[in-house]
Amino acid sequence: MSASAPDPDPRPLPPEEPGPNECCGSGCPLCVLDLYSEELQRYRQALAEWKARHPEPSP
Template identity: 45%
Template structure:
């Protein structure tokens, strides 16, 4: 495990998380942070699925 980032080498091929946008805090009906939250949920589900497949494949994947 890389102590600086908290990731392992196996994590290097995971998709990067979406970039957090800047919000104007103007009270927009559909804020960019709402979209970002949805993107983060999809990204986390994708990462979880990849990690689950790796776990199921065993240590010799």
């Protein structure tokens, strides 16, 4: 296997947190904070599944 081959099962990356001024505070039905929360839940689930496939080696 080549050293430059991409990882077939890369560790999930967390979503980018919205900036402090991205929420307008007007109660939008699709608020960036709500979307971020949903993305964060999906990330945590994907990370848990990834960790189950890649257990930490025992010391």
